[in-house]
Amino acid sequence: MNPVIQAKGLQKSYAGHRVVDGLDLAIRKGECFGLLGPNGAGKTTTLRMLLGLIAPDAGTATLLDLPVPQAAREARIKVGVVPQMDNLDPDFTVAENLLVYGRYFGMHDSEIEARIPDLLEFASLTSKRDAKVPTLSGGMKRRLTLARALVNDPDVVFLDEPTTGLDPQARHLIWQRLNALTQQGKTLLLTTHFMDEAERLCHRLAVMDNGKLISQGSPRELIESNIEPQVVEVFGETAGQWANAHAATYAQRHEVSGESVFCYVHDAQPLVVHLQAQSALRYLHRPANLEDVFLKLTGREMRE
Amino acid sequence: MSMSHFVLPTLTLRFFPIWRRQWLVWRKVAVPAILGHLADPVIYMLGLGYGLGSLLPEMGGTSYIAFLAAGTLCYSSMNSASFESLYGAFARMHEQRTWEAIMNTPVTLDDIVLSEILWSATKSLMSGVAVLIVIWILGLSNSLMSMWMIPLVLLIGLAFAAVGMIMTALAPAYDFFMYYFTLVITPMMLLCGVFFPVTQLPEALQALATALPLTHAVDLARPLMNGAVPTQAAFHIAVLLAYALAGFYISLVLFRRRLSR
Secondary structure: OOEEEEEEEEEEEOOOEEEEEEEEEOOOOOEEEEOOOOOOOOHHHHHHHHHOOOOOOOEEEEEEEEEOOHHHHHHHHOEEEEEOOOOOOOOOEEHHHHHHHHHHOOOOHHHHHHHHHHHHOOOOOOOOOOHHHHHHHHHHHHHHHHHOOOOOOOEEEEOOOOOOOOOOHHHHHHHHHHHHHHHHEEEEEEEEEHHHHHHHHHOOOEEEEEEEEEEEOOOHHHHHHHOOOOEEEEEOOOHHHHHHHHHHHHEEEEEEEEOOOEEEEOHHHHHHHHHOOOOOOOEEEEOOHHHHHHHHHHHOOOOO | OOOHHOOOOOOOOOHHHHHHHHHHHHHHHHHHHHHHHHHHHHHHHHHHHHHHHHHOOOOOOEEEHHHHHHHHHHHHHHHHHHHHHHHHHHHHHHHHOOHHHHHOOOOHHHHHHHHHHHHHHHHHHHHHHHHHHHHOOOOOOHHHHHHOOOHHHHHHHHHHHHHHHHHHHHOOOHHHHHHHHHHHHHHHHOOOOOOHHHOOHHHHHHHHHHHHOOOHHHHHHHHHHHHOOOOOOHHHHHHHHHHHHHHHHHHHHHHHHHHOO
């Protein structure tokens, strides 16, 4: 079967700066695919090219077997989009937002009206049907944006940072709904910089930086192929001195960040025994996670 | 700017759901909106028409207030379309990101720009008809020919909406629109024959006025309101249409460039 979304050698520059640099992607039907990367890595530009909203400088892309941007309009009939920033219609109620949006897909009012109760139920907004958008909480607005992206019963849903700015309760509800969508067989492509979100939701992930894909695979594969399995974090005012003197002895790799030292090891036992004897230091021993991979691949410097 | 920005627009009926969106918003504020459309032009027309008109025996063969009625219809249509295509469209493009939401569907930027121009022209039509009804009630025009004002205010709306969209495509923020109103719209109101015949102006200003779209609108409106067939009607219509088409195309190219980031 052809991939639902495919990109070959996509390139895009703005004012001489290459934002996307030779990107290859193949996203299969029914999978939840996560695009990770620091701010400015080129995630949103990639999504916009795959949706056919902007033309690449080089390379090709297909969306649901249609070439984009050439046939983007036809392809988008079966695509839903949850944008990074809410762009709901503030003048309308919850239900009116769905009705008006459905019309853009050429749907008849009766057809949309028939879908609205299910969409509201899915978004847990049934009781808010006639509420105006400005009265909704941030989480409700996101859920309405998600419901709006489903109004045309899409095969593919693009989500650009779907849970940024939400509290934990609101995030968990969105995650539950996204899981339900993949169970229905929909293909999801999402960007995020929350590693727990990526680990929980995505079947496969790609880490992007400076416009390039630097690693790709399932969350487990990414961890196994990029990083030692155990992490010991060492804290304390003297952690830096300790690292200079001892870290290399016990850890395959280590990084100093302020008053913390991150030690990456295959076997944590000798290090833990050693640290138990250091009264000035505290430590935390845990399995390696996606955030460790991300920081290893994209570095610890701030991106602004 | 890439070559693809210059492609001619693809016109489809997909603009219509966007027009319906604007209509649904407008319906929620219809009563204050209609009063807003009426208040300013009617007060100008009555105040200047009766106040200044009492000092003037006649102008252009009619009472001054009847003379002013035709001009008022034209400039109030110009204003409605301009306000909507500047402030309204800018809010939907920039602040509310409504355009961004729409462009994620099968609707394209071409459809959006077309629908914005048609919607602004619709506002012109509504305000024009409201003012026309007041004019009829006051007995300032008794000719059936004045019915032609209905398509004319729509055409005026299309021309000014399309030109206004160029400003919207270039605007960094709302403040920018002040320049357009003080440097373009207000001078047109004063130079294009709304309050007095263009022939009263020095020749240089007359030449300038001839190039401006509002002059052509007034040249069509004034005879129609008096029950006469406008001279050079086809030419005046062609000028207004040319402004509408050029404004549509230029603004579309600019919007494509602006939103391709």
